[in-house]
Amino acid sequence: MEKHILLRHREIPDIANLENYKANEGLKAFEKAIKTMTPDEVTQEVKKSGLRGRGGAGFPTGVKWGFIPKDSGQHYVVANADESEPGTFKDREILENNPFQFLEGVMLASYAIRANQAYVYLRGEFWKIAEVLNQKIRKLEEAGYLGENILGSEFSLKINTHLGAGAYICGEETALLESIEGKLGQPRLRPPFPAAVGLYGKPTLINNVETLTNVPMIVLHGADWHRGYGTEQSPGVKIFSLSGCVKKPGNYELPLGVTYQELIFEHGGGIVNDNKIKAVMSAGASSDIVIADDHCLATPLAYETSLERLHTSLGSASVIVLDETVNMAWLVSKTVNFFKHESCGKCTPCREGTFWMDKLAKRIVTQEASHSDIDLFKNVALQMQGKCLCALGEFSTMAVISAVDRFREDFESQMRS
Amino acid sequence: MNKLMTQYENEIRELLKRYPATGKRSTVMPLLFLAQRKLGYISEETLADIAEISETSVTDVAAVMGFYTLFHAEKGGRYRIQVCTDLPCALRGSEIYFKELSEKLGIKDGETTSDGLFTLEAVKCLAACHRSPIFQLQGDGEIVYYEDQNVELTMQLVEEIRRKASAEKEA
Numbered sequence: 001m002e003k004h005i006l007l008r009h010r011e012i013p014d015i016a017n018l019e020n021y022k023a024n025e026g027l028k029a030f031e032k033a034i035k036t037m038t039p040d041e042v043t044q045e046v047k048k049s050g051l052r053g054r055g056g057a058g059f060p061t062g063v064k065w066g067f068i069p070k071d072s073g074q075h076y077v078v079a080n081a082d083e084s085e086p087g088t089f090k091d092r093e094i095l096e097n098n099p100f101q102f103l104e105g106v107m108l109a110s111y112a113i114r115a116n117q118a119y120v121y122l123r124g125e126f127w128k129i130a131e132v133l134n135q136k137i138r139k140l141e142e143a144g145y146l147g148e149n150i151l152g153s154e155f156s157l158k159i160n161t162h163l164g165a166g167a168y169i170c171g172e173e174t175a176l177l178e179s180i181e182g183k184l185g186q187p188r189l190r191p192p193f194p195a196a197v198g199l200y201g202k203p204t205l206i207n208n209v210e211t212l213t214n215v216p217m218i219v220l221h222g223a224d225w226h227r228g229y230g231t232e233q234s235p236g237v238k239i240f241s242l243s244g245c246v247k248k249p250g251n252y253e254l255p256l257g258v259t260y261q262e263l264i265f266e267h268g269g270g271i272v273n274d275n276k277i278k279a280v281m282s283a284g285a286s287s288d289i290v291i292a293d294d295h296c297l298a299t300p301l302a303y304e305t306s307l308e309r310l311h312t313s314l315g316s317a318s319v320i321v322l323d324e325t326v327n328m329a330w331l332v333s334k335t336v337n338f339f340k341h342e343s344c345g346k347c348t349p350c351r352e353g354t355f356w357m358d359k360l361a362k363r364i365v366t367q368e369a370s371h372s373d374i375d376l377f378k379n380v381a382l383q384m385q386g387k388c389l390c391a392l393g394e395f396s397t398m399a400v401i402s403a404v405d406r407f408r409e410d411f412e413s414q415m416r417s
Numbered sequence: 418m419n420k421l422m423t424q425y426e427n428e429i430r431e432l433l434k435r436y437p438a439t440g441k442r443s444t445v446m447p448l449l450f451l452a453q454r455k456l457g458y459i460s461e462e463t464l465a466d467i468a469e470i471s472e473t474s475v476t477d478v479a480a481v482m483g484f485y486t487l488f489h490a491e492k493g494g495r496y497r498i499q500v501c502t503d504l505p506c507a508l509r510g511s512e513i514y515f516k517e518l519s520e521k522l523g524i525k526d527g528e529t530t531s532d533g534l535f536t537l538e539a540v541k542c543l544a545a546c547h548r549s550p551i552f553q554l555q556g557d558g559e560i561v562y563y564e565d566q567n568v569e570l571t572m573q574l575v576e577e578i579r580r581k582a583s584a585e586k587e588a
Contacts (some may be wrong), residue, residue, distance in 0.1 A: 086505055088542075095566065124485070124560070163446065164485070228541040242547070249509075344484075393563050
């Protein structure tokens with residue numbers, strides 16, 4: 001990318017300063033919206049842009065906004081800054097370095113769905129980021145961009161931050177709402193969906209940080225401009241968090257549709273020690289493990305190509321690279337231990353399933369397992385699929401099943417002799 | 418008498434303004450953070466204070482405390498060194514780093530140094546996978562990240578904190 005659209009601090013280092021943000025197109029989209037557009041026109045523009053949710057689900061953002069009733073009752077916007085997927089560290093870079101663009105996204109979303117209160121839910125570990133974000137919110141209030149009757153309009157808005165306290169499950173949107181309400185972070189049964197019954201029982205829109213940070217540029221430059229990047233079904237740019245066995249791990253903002261080959265070898269500098277690449281995971285620990293053959297490496301990183309060519313979800317596009325030195329039995333022992341730790345305990349398949357998968361994985365990597373344990377391991381995962389209350393339980397099975405199917409030799413080599 | 422309210426009245430009044438009148442329970446988590454700011458853990462008597470302010474039951478407050486990993490029901494070190502050993506970090510050597518740090522400090526996962534200053538903990542993903550080994554330091558009401566670590570660097574910080582703590586004691 002010549003110039004970043006989201007990680008703009010890389011060209012404009014002091015964009016976290018309100019004056020500098022304003023000098024670089026900052027708040028122009030918000031002013032344009034409240035002076036010249038109706039809330040529905042803002043939603044329409046986002047819909048036309050084809051922006052899809054960057055938290056992992058890839059659901060069309062404008063369509064989600066359209067689900068909120070158009071009445072004048074109490075509505076809420078909640079920004080999901082609970083970034084906790086192993087391998088994902090993109091929202092943190094936005095929040096730390098380009099906070100106003102993110103906040104402007106929150107403001108535009110609030111205007112579009114007629115919300116006068118927004119909450120930013122940050123993982124508790126982002127304590128310091130929340131402190132800084134609070135200062136940025138004060139700055140916007142002082143400058144008249146937040147508060148009552150903003151810029152002389154009918155629109156009023158308050159933004160507050162709310163800290164989580166170390167629970168991955170709170171990234172799941174209904175668990176996040178429970179957490180703001182001061183309860184255990186456990187997912188709700190759906191329907192009703194948050195668009196109808198959300199925070200404090202009111203219609204609520206929940207969007208990921210990166211999704212919201214895309215919005216100001218779309219409103220300012222238009223849907224067609226946004227569609228100038230990316231693919232037909234996955235327009236725009238995406239921040240790829242690249243980690244694992246690469247020489248240059250980090251965040252790379254690139255158009256959707258860039259191939260694994262380009263991301264890993266051109267941007268990421270290739271594999272550490274020039275080892276051979278073995279596999280990739282595209283959605284952090286929640287991924288299938290995909291064999292990194294030529295077919296995989298030539299696959300564009302986009303929502304549709306990921307499904308069509310690799311039969312897997314792009315997720316949050318947090319690419320964990322695995323080289324030939326990585327044993328996949330060890331790898332799944334790490335991922336299932338994560339999910340066992342983070343399972344909220346509400347539904348039985350996930351609570352019990354992750355517990356037993358963790359036990360089996362430990363048995364395997366300590367070389368105390370027999371060959372039948374490998375099948376049992378996969379079997380537990382298969383029994384969980386389709387039966388969990390939320391995606392966490394489902395995600396915990398992805399790496400297990402794909403690893404046993406595709407890298408069985410890595411498990412066989414761990415058997416007791 | 419509500420001790421927590423007396424101690425942090427202004428902050429708590431501000432906090433209550435953030436949520437609707439029917440949503441007072443939303444203050445439970447911010448209050449738990451407040452309650453452990455000075456002590457580093459949440460004492461049993463504070464639970465009742467929090468329950469009263471947030472208009473919920475002591476049982477519910479205790480349940481929330483137990484559910485979230487950043488709240489501590491028991492006294493640990495003044496500072497908690499929380500090292501991420503999840504998959505992406507482990508691929509970059511965080512498990513070896515953790516083991517070596519554990520040896521240097523002379524404590525195992527979850528244990529506290531004899532001077533009461535440090536508790537070492539292996540934790541889950543901290544969203545800094547590209548700068549592993551990393552840990553966060555939780556203490557004195559703050560959480561601070563330390564990235565691109567090695568044992569020497571971390572031990573320098575540990576010694577620095579030890580010096581500061583003993584200077585505080587003398588003063």
